[in-house]
Amino acid sequence: MxxxxxxxxxxxxxxxxxxxxxxxxxxxxxxxxxxxxxxxxxxxxxxxxxxxxxxxxxxxxxxxxxxxxxxxxxxYRDPPVEPVVPFPIEIVHHDENILVIDKPHFLATMPRGAYIARSALVLLRRRFDLPELSPAHRLDRLTAGVLVFTVRPDVRRAYQELFAERAVTKIYDAVARYDPDLEFPRTVRSRMIKERGVLRAEEVPGEPNAETFLELSEHDGRHGMYTLHPKTGRTHQLRLHMNSLGIPIMGDNFYPDFYDVAGDDYSNPLRLLARSISFRDPFTGRERTFVSNRKLELPTRA
Structure with missing residues (x-):
C-alpha cells in the first residue's frame, strides 16, 4: 500500500x-x-x-x-528560480480521466533537478487546477511529443498498468545520419541497464531486455528520417539503439559521447518525437489514438 x-x-x-x-x-x-x-x-x-x-x-x-x-x-520546499522553457504545451485531449499533451522539447515531465515548478506536471496542475494530476508514463526532457496524464487518483493505476504491461503502441520519429550499408527495416535487441544517479544508460552482455523495430522512412543521401517502434520502454532505449547502429540521433548530447549544453541553449534539440500513442481504454473499451502535431524535418542542404 x-x-x-x-x-x-x-x-x-x-x-x-x-x-x-x-x-x-x-x-x-x-x-x-x-x-x-x-x-x-x-x-x-x-x-x-x-x-x-x-x-x-x-x-x-x-x-x-x-x-x-x-x-x-x-x-513544502521553496520553488527555485528556474529557466523558463520558451515553448508552449499544446493540449491534444482532455476528459474526466486523462489529459494528453504534445510536449515540447526541453520540458521535463516531472519535477526533477533544475526543473521543479517548470516541469510539465506542475505547470499543468496550476493551469487546470488539477492537484491530483499524475503522469501515466514519462518522456525524457529532451524528447518531444505525446504524453498522457491521469486526472484522478482512482483511474491512475488502470492507465499506468497499460504502459507497464506493454499494452500501448508507441511510434516515434527520429532524424539521424543515413548509412547506405545499413539495411531496414530491422529489429535491435540488447540488454540495457540504467543505474540510479548515473546520467547515461548502457548496453551490457546478457539476455536482451530492450527491443526496438526500426524503419527508414526517407533519406536525402546524408540524413534519414527513421520510424521507431519500441516493444519495451527502457530509459534512453531509442537513443541507445540508434547509437548502437552507428547512427546516433541528431542533437543527442549523451550518446555516443556526453557533452554539456547550457540550460538556456535551445538551438539544437534532440531530433526524437513521440509521434503517436494508441491503446484500448481500460474504462470504455474503445481504441484510442493520440497524435502529435509536431513534425521533424531533414536538415536543409547548405
Missing part, C-alpha cells in the same frame, strides 16, 4: 519527505534540519512556526519537537 502523504499538493507541488537519521547527535528536528540545510535556517524556523512542518500523521512540529530516529517529516 502506498504511503499516505499528510500534506496536500499546494500550487502544483507536493510536499517533500525527509527521513530522520537512525543515529544523530541532534536532539530536535530543527537542529538536524539546520545542520543539513544551514543556508535555510530562517526559512525552516518560519515554516515550523507557521505549522507547515508535520510528521507522518500530519501533526505539526515545533522548534522543540524531538528528533525521532528513522521517522519521516514533511514540508
Amino acid at each position: 502506498a504511503r499516505r502523504v499528510p500534506l496536500p499538493v499546494r500550487d502544483g507541488l507536493g510536499p517533500t519527505r525527509i527521513r530522520m537519521p537512525e543515529y544523530s547527535p541532534f536532539g530536535t528536528v530543527l537542529e538536524y534540519l539546520v545542520a543539513r540545510f544551514p543556508q535555510d535556517e530562517s526559512r525552516l524556523r518560519y515554516k515550523l512556526n507557521a505549522r507547515e512542518v508535520v510528521d507522518a500523521d500530519g501533526q505539526a512540529l515545533t522548534e522543540n519537537s524531538p528528533l525521532v530516529p528513522r521517522s519521516d517529516i514533511y514540508l
